[in-house]
Amino acid sequence: MLEIKDVYKTFNPGTINEKMALRGVELKLNDGDFCTVIGGNGAGKSTMLNSIAGTWPVDNGMILIDGQDVSGLPEHKRASLLGRVFQDPRMGTVADMGIDENLAIAARRGKRRGLAWGVTNAEREKYRELLKQFDLGLENRMTAKVGLLSGGQRQAVTLLMATIKKPKVLLLDEHTAALDPKTAAKVLELSDKIISENNLTALMVTHNMNDAITHGNRLIMMNDGKIILDISGEEKKKLTVATLLAKFKEVSGSSLANDRMLLDS
Amino acid sequence: MNSILEYFSSLNPMTFLSQLPGNIAQGIIWGLMALGLFITFRLLNFADLTVDGSFATGGAVTAIMIINGSPAWLAALVAVVAGILAGLVTGFLHTGLGIPDILSGILTQIALYSINLNIMGKANLPVSYRNYDLILSASNIKMAILIGLIFAAVIIGLMYWFFGTEMGSTIRSTGSNPDMSKAQGININVAKVIALALSNGVVALSGCLFAQYQGFADINMGRGAIVIGLAAVIIGMVIGDAIFRKKSNFIIKLIFVVIGGILYYIAMGIVLWLKMPTDDTKLFTAVIVALFLAVPNLKEMSKNSFKKAAKRNVKNVKMEAKKTDA
Numbered sequence: 396m397l398e399i400k401d402v403y404k405t406f407n408p409g410t411i412n413e414k415m416a417l418r419g420v421e422l423k424l425n426d427g428d429f430c431t432v433i434g435g436n437g438a439g440k441s442t443m444l445n446s447i448a449g450t451w452p453v454d455n456g457m458i459l460i461d462g463q464d465v466s467g468l469p470e471h472k473r474a475s476l477l478g479r480v481f482q483d484p485r486m487g488t489v490a491d492m493g494i495d496e497n498l499a500i501a502a503r504r505g506k507r508r509g510l511a512w513g514v515t516n517a518e519r520e521k522y523r524e525l526l527k528q529f530d531l532g533l534e535n536r537m538t539a540k541v542g543l544l545s546g547g548q549r550q551a552v553t554l555l556m557a558t559i560k561k562p563k564v565l566l567l568d569e570h571t572a573a574l575d576p577k578t579a580a581k582v583l584e585l586s587d588k589i590i591s592e593n594n595l596t597a598l599m600v601t602h603n604m605n606d607a608i609t610h611g612n613r614l615i616m617m618n619d620g621k622i623i624l625d626i627s628g629e630e631k632k633k634l635t636v637a638t639l640l641a642k643f644k645e646v647s648g649s650s651l652a653n654d655r656m657l658l659d660s
Numbered sequence: 661m662n663s664i665l666e667y668f669s670s671l672n673p674m675t676f677l678s679q680l681p682g683n684i685a686q687g688i689i690w691g692l693m694a695l696g697l698f699i700t701f702r703l704l705n706f707a708d709l710t711v712d713g714s715f716a717t718g719g720a721v722t723a724i725m726i727i728n729g730s731p732a733w734l735a736a737l738v739a740v741v742a743g744i745l746a747g748l749v750t751g752f753l754h755t756g757l758g759i760p761d762i763l764s765g766i767l768t769q770i771a772l773y774s775i776n777l778n779i780m781g782k783a784n785l786p787v788s789y790r791n792y793d794l795i796l797s798a799s800n801i802k803m804a805i806l807i808g809l810i811f812a813a814v815i816i817g818l819m820y821w822f823f824g825t826e827m828g829s830t831i832r833s834t835g836s837n838p839d840m841s842k843a844q845g846i847n848i849n850v851a852k853v854i855a856l857a858l859s860n861g862v863v864a865l866s867g868c869l870f871a872q873y874q875g876f877a878d879i880n881m882g883r884g885a886i887v888i889g890l891a892a893v894i895i896g897m898v899i900g901d902a903i904f905r906k907k908s909n910f911i912i913k914l915i916f917v918v919i920g921g922i923l924y925y926i927a928m929g930i931v932l933w934l935k936m937p938t939d940d941t942k943l944f945t946a947v948i949v950a951l952f953l954a955v956p957n958l959k960e961m962s963k964n965s966f967k968k969a970a971k972r973n974v975k976n977v978k979m980e981a982k983k984t985d986a
């Protein structure tokens with residue numbers, strides 16, 4: 396379970412570049428909620444995910460994971476509770492380490508790392524089986540350097556890394572935005588599969604309204620550092636892009652001026 | 661004209677050959693130093709200038725301990741510990757106080773200059789093989805080469821093992837993707853400090869052996885060590901990659917770092933044999949390192965240059981013109 400209570404974050408306070416990116420965010424995700432996040436550029440979607448992950452401390456408010464307040468923990472100490480996939484496929488993996496080594500690093504999230512082997516043969520077998528399900532041929536390239544893989548393959552590996560040790564919350568930040576449409580669809584399908592099979596609690600930022608509507612059981616919309624819409628259950632199932640746009644106008648008082656969002660939907 | 665002939669006839673190939681073993685021995689010892697540098701420079705992606713100081717610290721500790729009656733192996737052990745401490749200081753300056761990597765190293769290096777003087781009591785301390793039992797010395801070069809190779813093999817083996825462990829993996833991942841490492845629960849500050857400590861431990865061991873080899877420790881023995889170490893690492897990498905291409909693996913890379921050290925000293929031997937003034941050897945080193953560092957970039961630039969694009973278009977336009985003429 397994830398709870399965000401009254402979280403504020405201002406970047407570069409006291410300077411000419413001061414930017415209040417989060418203004419009192421409130422959110423409560425139940426176990427197994429798969430929540431999509433939409434909103435215009437600069438709405439604060441990534442900032443919300445970063446504050447959950449602990450990229451920096453928040454200025455105000457609490458972040459509770461399974462009832463435990465993590466807002467005082469640095470990023471690496473929260474990591475065992477979280478799984479993350481970033482927009483840039485290069486961000487989530489180490490290019491000059493093998494697929495097996497990358498997965499092994501992720502599998503040890505939250506464990507003390509000592510002088511045991513970084514990756515064992517038994518593990519490799521396990522990873523091979525997991526990768527087989529992806530149907531990308533990666534199971535035969537276990538020791539290949541991740542830097543040699545395509546963006547989609549790298550994102551698939553990152554997705555497996557993020558979930559190989561079941562996280563309390565999975566954070567996906569536009570993780571298909573840098574991929575071509577076909578690959579993006581494939582990675583999205585994989586995400587769906589992993590989330591439902593493991594009954595994960597997940598937040599998925601996307602700029603594609605259709606994806607936001609068709610995936611997950613819940614949808615939130617952010618604007619100007621706040622969550623302005625929270626739709627779930629039957630209402631979410633009936634949602635269309637048109638109603639979503641209308642709702643946005645109703646709540647925010649302006650139309651959604653985001654070409655990218657409109658074009659992609 | 662005459663003087664040129666005289667110059668060439670004065671170059672005796674035998675002198676070069678007779679000096680070759682000495683160059684190889686020194687190259688191996690500096691190859692060890694380069695192995696230490698490999699940890700920070702290549703794996704951690706951290707330009708650590710501590711090494712100029714910690715190399716001399718290794719020599720200083722060794723000399724003073726041996727002179728005071730300690731066995732050479734114990735002196736070597738303490739030298740390694742001293743190097744580790746130096747690395748810890750740089751690590752603290754960087755991770756604890758947020759000082760940029762290069763500056764952290766320079767600060768420790770400067771501080772070590774005074775510390776090394778204090779350790780030795782003066783700027784130069786002789787430790788001759790005539791008076792003490794040493795691990796190796798220039799008096800028996802064949803033996804020095806053999807012992808140097810044993811040390812190199814052991815360090816390479818240890819590094820191969822360590823960087824395959826869970827802890828070693830955190831250093832490699834921190835070096836190439838710190839954001840991902842944090843997201844995977846790695847304390848990247850700890851990883852950096854461990855790498856700096858180990859690196860300077862190896863560098864100090866190299867300084868320890870070098871002081872014994874040359875028969876004295878000197879306050880300036882580490883001056884420019886970073887550049888010599890880099891020369892070895894880069895020469896080794898370029899040549900290793902050229903020979904093994906994609907088949908190169910971690911252990912081959914490590915071996916080639918030591919080979920890089922040897923090749924560097926052979927090149928130095930050639931320079932001296934050609935009777936270039938010894939004062940200019942540092943200049944020569946800097947030029948070599950600059951060249952080898954530039955190779956990958958120059959290759960990339962030649963593939964990907966504006967000039968080329970311009971030339972190509974000029975050519976195409978001319979061809980078109982010819983076609984329409986015909």
Ligand SMILES: Nc1ncnc2c1ncn2[C@@H]1O[C@H](COP(=O)(O)OP(=O)(O)O)[C@@H](O)[C@H]1O
Pocket residue numbers: 406407414415416434435436437438439440441442443
């Ligand atoms: N590290 C940072 N430093 C300064 N400003 C930032 C930083 N991260 C985000 N911002 C600003 O905060 C606002 C929200 O950004 P972000 O959360 O990335 O938006 P998005 O909803 O598009 O993901 C933007 O105005 C952005 O410029």
Ligand SMILES: [Mg+2]
Pocket residue numbers: 440441442569
């Ligand atoms: Mg964003």
